[in-house]
Amino acid sequence: MTWGGWDTHGNNFNAMRGKLPPISRKLTALIDDLQTRGLLDDTIIMMSGEFGRTPRINGNKGRDHWPAATSFFIAGGGFKHGQVIGATTPKGERPKDNPVTLQQIFHTLYHQLGIDCNTTTLMDANGRPQYLVDDRTLIKELV
Numbered sequence: 001m002t003w004g005g006w007d008t009h010g011n012n013f014n015a016m017r018g019k020l021p022p023i024s025r026k027l028t029a030l031i032d033d034l035q036t037r038g039l040l041d042d043t044i045i046m047m048s049g050e051f052g053r054t055p056r057i058n059g060n061k062g063r064d065h066w067p068a069a070t071s072f073f074i075a076g077g078g079f080k081h082g083q084v085i086g087a088t089t090p091k092g093e094r095p096k097d098n099p100v101t102l103q104q105i106f107h108t109l110y111h112q113l114g115i116d117c118n119t120t121t122l123m124d125a126n127g128r129p130q131y132l133v134d135d136r137t138l139i140k141e142l143v
Contacts, residue, residue, distance in 0.1 A: 006049060010060035023047075031075055044077035044109060055092040068094050072105060077112045079142045103135035108142055 003023070008015045027047070034040040052070030053063035069088045075081060087097040107117050110132060117136045121129035 008053070008062045009058065009064055010062040012053075012057065012062045027073075027075075034076060040076045041078045042076075044079075044112065045073075045075040046109070047073040052092075074105075074109075074142070077109075079112065083141060085139060085141045100139055101135055101137075103133040104137050104139050107133045107136050108139045111138055111143060 005015070005019065027045070030045065031040065034043050034045075049070060052066040052068065054066045056063075058064055069092055085098060086095060086100050088094060089096045110117050110120075115132070117132050121131055124130045
């Protein structure tokens with residue numbers, strides 16, 4: 001599922017007031033429903049963007065693109081839950097403790113799906129096998 005409108009280069013605070021409460025309600029309802037039906041451990045829910053947002057507000061009261069630090073929300077899928085993994089500097093500018101890479105996230109997702117990233121390859125456009133991810137480090141706190 002895709003839900004756009006998160007690119008808040010201007011008017012960040014008003015935009016987030018309109019987006020955060022509905023996403024919180026929808027995620028809560030989805031997780032509660034899957035849990036009630038006994039399906040939560042068989043369903044992976046992940047929410048992320050492709051990058052973070054600047055820790056400082058720009059002149060348009062917005063936040064610009066910030067690839068140095070971001071966050072992911074993962075629920076269900078048999079993962080260990082109720083935790084925050086990693087931390088940023090106090091102003092959110094850079095990873096500080098236990099940084100996690102995107103490749104580690106995807107390796108861990110593939111692992112939960114039963115896909116072995118150490119042996120699974122796909123052929124690239126030149127017919128050469130490529131691993132699904134280069135960094136095959138599991139996020140041990142999740143599994």
